[in-house]
Amino acid sequence: MHEMGIAEQLVQIALDAIPKDIKNPKVDIIHLKIGKLASVVEHSLTFCFEIITKDTALENARLEIDFVPVRVHCKSCDHSWEVTGPVFQCPFCKDGDVEMISGREIEIISLELEETP
Numbered sequence: 606m607h608e609m610g611i612a613e614q615l616v617q618i619a620l621d622a623i624p625k626d627i628k629n630p631k632v633d634i635i636h637l638k639i640g641k642l643a644s645v646v647e648h649s650l651t652f653c654f655e656i657i658t659k660d661t662a663l664e665n666a667r668l669e670i671d672f673v674p675v676r677v678h679c680k681s682c683d684h685s686w687e688v689t690g691p692v693f694q695c696p697f698c699k700d701g702d703v704e705m706i707s708g709r710e711i712e713i714i715s716l717e718l719e720e721t722p
């Protein structure tokens with residue numbers, strides 16, 4: 606289950622991102638961007654996240670995951686398109702000189718802090 610390692614990294618980044626001048630910060634929602642090729646299983650990630658964030662500012666925070674489609678770009682004819690499987694040949698010029706431009710990212714887009722009275 607590689608989600609544990611991913612969750613640990615995300616938690617570290619999220620904790621570092623919380624402004625230090627906030628007293629008893631509580632994170633409400635964490636917006637994530639995850640590429641479809643990153644092969645992250647959402648419920649595994651949520652599960653790991655819940656374990657790691659116990660007793661931190663992230664405890665009970667909700668994960669809002671935006672799954673990013675896999676897009677590739679052909680360096681020969683400059684077309685970009687979305688792929689759903691591991692087909693990495695350009696359908697426009699039939700060249701093989703393609704590069705992936707999205708699909709493997711695992712990023713935190715933003716954190717929403719809970720309003721504290």
Ligand SMILES: [Zn+2]
Pocket residue numbers: 679680681682683684695696697698699700
């Ligand atoms: Zn092409």
